[in-house]
Amino acid sequence: MTPIKLVILDRDGTINQDSDDFIKSADEWKPLPGALEAIARLNQAAWHVVVASNQSGLGRGLFEVSDLNAIHTKMHQMLAAVGGRIDAVFYCPHTPADDCYCRKPASGLFEQIAGRYGLDLENVPVVGDSARDVIAGVAVGCEPHLVLTGKAAIYKGRALPESFPSNTRVHDDLTAFVDFLLSREEARA
Template sequence: MIQLTQIDPRKLIILDRDGVINEDSDAYVKSLDEWIPIPGSIEAIADLSKAGYILCVATNQSGLARNYFDESTLHAMHEKLTDLVSEKGGVIHTIEYCPHGPDDQCGCRKPLPGMFKKIANLFGLSDLSGSYTVGDSARDLVAGGELNSQPILVKTGKGLKTIAAETYPTGTLIFDDLSAFAEHLRLKA
């Protein structure tokens, strides 16, 4: 793996995909046509990128292990995502995904921190202190929290269920959606 220049972790944002960037589905997002951005999410990513933030995606994609779609379909979805962000003037630096099912005993499937460790290593960081992990479920936030990333819960996707179940980590900040979080960072700057 090529290591990028070490960055200020306060400028690193790790996003879950389904339910944060695009609409989620209990039946899985299985095709390019089913990959539908949540209103404002693409613009939020581009705005954060233009403001100097490093945007990465860490996503469980067990639909691969379940044979609901193949890697070429997944890559097409990710290409659509990166193209849409690029059209708005932003960049997604890396997309990490776990292709395993829940019983595969891998180290990358959230809530395990494998994808987050890869992202930290990519930027020469020993942990993710100061960074942000944005998700709609507790497992997203727990995975980032393993490396000391600030948990951010959005109410889109499974976010309202996560709030109702009160399963998110202590210290989690809650926002309506990715756009609201981006606005929070803009005002904080």
């Protein structure tokens, strides 16, 4: 049996536009240019894609689970329209003050993913727009990738701070990450 090829993506700032005021409704959820098509390319190359996302707006009372479900329904529908899919969405509903095990940079969401898929996450690519996204993945052996969209846009043309794992690879956006991953896969074949 061929092992599953898995990529773990952050949501806000990686797949869709981020907001300091939180993404609270399906109307506010807007994909970044090329992001949905990039996910579809992964799927077409037999990669499974899951999302690991902090959603503290739930814990803060800014939106309800029904709103989050509507956001994800929109994301899934827009992905389907371009031939893509996300297999599962894992999210932390807690605020930073809750000191939970699942809020990135803690590794709880990644442990949930490993358990759901029955996988060791060693060298599974994790892609996000902040240090906490990649730190959470590195804690369970993931390969860290930063996209210079969302919060990470401030690092364009600059070296990453020491808060990032030293082996973090940097890409302009999700499309550039997918170009890198698929090219590397082809070179290894």
